[in-house]
Amino acid sequence: MNKSLVFLCLIILTVGAHGCKKETQEKGTIAVSSSDTPTLPATAYSYNTGYPAHVVAELSLADNTPNNNPITNDGASLGRVLFYDKxxxxxxxxxxxxCHKQNESFVDNRVLSPGFLGELGKRHSMPLLNVRFYQSGKMFWDERAASLEQQVLMPIQDHLEMGATLNEVVSKVKAKTYYPALFEKAFGTKDxxxxxxxxxxxxxxxSIVTYQSKYDRVKQGAASFSTLEQAGATLFATAPAPGPGGARPPSCAGCHKxxxxxxxxxxxPFxxxxPNDLGINNQRRFKSPSLRNVALRSSLFHNGSVSNIQDMLSRGAPGNGNTAIPAHSVRPEDVAALSAFLQTLNDQAILTEERFSNPFK
Ligand code: HEC
Ligand code: HEC
Incomplete structure (x- = not known):
């Protein structure tokens, strides 16, 4: 270590940060690149603006944000730090x-995720995209959490997932030097x-909302679908998928609005x-996450047993050995068009956007 580096370390130690490995000079402030102190911008990023008209219109219908917890930039910034804090x-x-990885659309592409002791969970992780549009606000595949505010404390206490108690976590959060100021900005108190x-x-x-896909550009009149994508869009909106036993389920869009x-x-009905999971009220029903970015994902459905959208769409085809999923397999000649349409829902920007990324790096 040269003298100036030692000096820098001393300054950093006096302001209470830990570790002194890779200090860098950034925008006039000292950013410590260590794994236990978050690097944040001086003014918080924006977390609740910039949505195009069709997304704003949907928010006015379906937003599950409660009156006592509106999104603020400082509140979401604090949430970001907590989200990535081990x-x-x-x-x-x-x-x-x-288990909700930004570069994997805030899901885990592994079928089941290992918890804090390495033991696997019972269901596939869920992509945390557009969660605020789930009108009832109920969370998990089986909707057992009544709201997002209740849900977020459950993985912390889950014996397989994070295995902690809320008292322990509150004490650990209080003990970190960076939190009081963040709570004060977010809620006006260091408590x-x-x-x-x-x-x-x-x-x-x-605040994790996707609105920068080709589908969104088409909705705004700034792009147009290819012939194949348009054929897929029409199928998605209108064609009933072939159902088991001659039943005619609604179109894809009838369920995935x-x-x-x-x-x-x-x-x-779906x-x-x-045999191992009966879902909502033991009625063989499951919530479906937003289909945006689904073409970028693998391990689909509540148990992660469907490899990807091609696997799902072609399961009804004769001779491929897998059980068809009711309402989810389509005629072989429609697979390419539906896949092309689902790919227009991909928002690549959200996979790397700084405001959603891990601040501990
Ligand atoms: C060990 C992996 C793991 C960790 C850690 C984890 N989750 Fe999850 N998450 C899951 C799984 C698996 C599910 C689906 C569980 C179910 O439905 O029973 C899920 C579901 C969710 C959902 C429901 C989404 C929806 O659309 O209903 C939210 C929200 C969520 N997690 C947020 C969080 C937050 C916030 C944390 C940190 C406090 C967290 N998760 C930590 C694996 C994890
Ligand atoms: C009757 C309502 C219904 C219809 C019709 C329907 N779906 Fe679904 N879909 C669901 C439900 C519910 C789930 C989640 C089920 C589960 O995990 O077991 C789901 C899951 C999915 C998934 C996996 C999502 C994930 O995150 O793992 C995709 C992709 C999908 N549907 C696409 C389609 C397409 C394409 C069509 C039209 C061919 C369609 N769905 C028709 C209700 C429906």
Whole structure:
């Protein structure tokens, strides 16, 4: 270490940061590139603006944001830090971001995710995209959490996932030097408690909205679909998928409602045959996450057993050995068009946007 580096370390130690490995000079402030101190911009990023008209219109219909927890830039910034902070797990090894990875559309492409002790969970992780458009606000594949504010505290306490108690987590958060100022900015007080932790996490998760896909540009009149994509769009909106036993289920869009492609009310008959999981109220019903970015994902459905959209769409084809999924397999000649349309829902920007990224790096 040369003299100036040693001096820099001393300054950093006096302001309470830990570690002194890779200090860098950034925008006139000292940013510490260590794994236990977040690097944040002086003024918070924007978390609730810039949406095109069709997304704003959907928000006015379906937004599950409660009146007592509107998204603010400072609230979502605090939520971002908590989301990526490993101190939320019992042994400081996992953060929310370990199973909801930004570069994988905030899901884990592994079929099942290992928890803090390496044990696998029981269901596939869920992509945290456009969660705020799920009208009832109920969370998880089986909707067992009544709201996002309640949901975000559950993985922390789950015995397989993060294995901590809320008291432990509150103490650990209070002990970190960077949190009091962030709570003060977000909530006007340095007091740290579980309600504020839950509200900040929920604000951050609600702010993860995709609106920069080709589909969105087409909606805004700034691009047009290819012939194949247009054929897929028409099939998605109108054609009933062939159902089991001659039943005629609604169209894809009847369940996965555009523009966010969410099933806000999974009442329509549907089940992915699964003897181990009965879903909502044991009725073989499951919530479906937003289909945006689904073409970038693998391990689909509540148990992750469907490899990708091609696998799903072609399961009904004779002779391919897999059980067809009711309402999800289409005629072989329609697979290419539906895949092309689903790919227009991909938002690549969200996979790397700084405001959603891990600040501990
Ligand atoms: C060990 C992996 C793991 C960790 C860590 C984890 N999750 Fe999850 N998450 C999952 C799984 C698996 C599900 C689906 C579980 C189910 O439905 O039973 C899920 C579901 C969710 C949902 C429901 C989404 C929806 O549309 O209903 C939200 C929101 C969520 N997680 C947020 C978080 C937050 C916030 C944290 C950190 C406090 C977190 N998760 C930590 C694996 C994880
Ligand atoms: C009757 C309502 C219904 C219809 C019709 C329907 N879906 Fe679904 N879809 C669901 C539900 C519910 C799930 C989640 C089920 C589960 O995990 O077991 C789902 C899951 C999916 C998934 C996986 C999502 C994920 O995140 O894992 C994709 C992709 C999908 N549907 C596309 C389609 C397409 C394309 C069509 C038209 C051919 C269609 N769906 C028709 C209700 C429906």
């Amino acid at each position: 101190i939320l797990s019992a042994n400081n090894t996992l953060s929310c971001g370990s 740290i408690d579980t309600t504020k932790i839950a509200r900040a996490l929920a604000q951050y998760v609600r 555009p523009p966010m492609f969410i099933t806000s009310n999974p009442e329509a 089940s992915l045959p699964d």
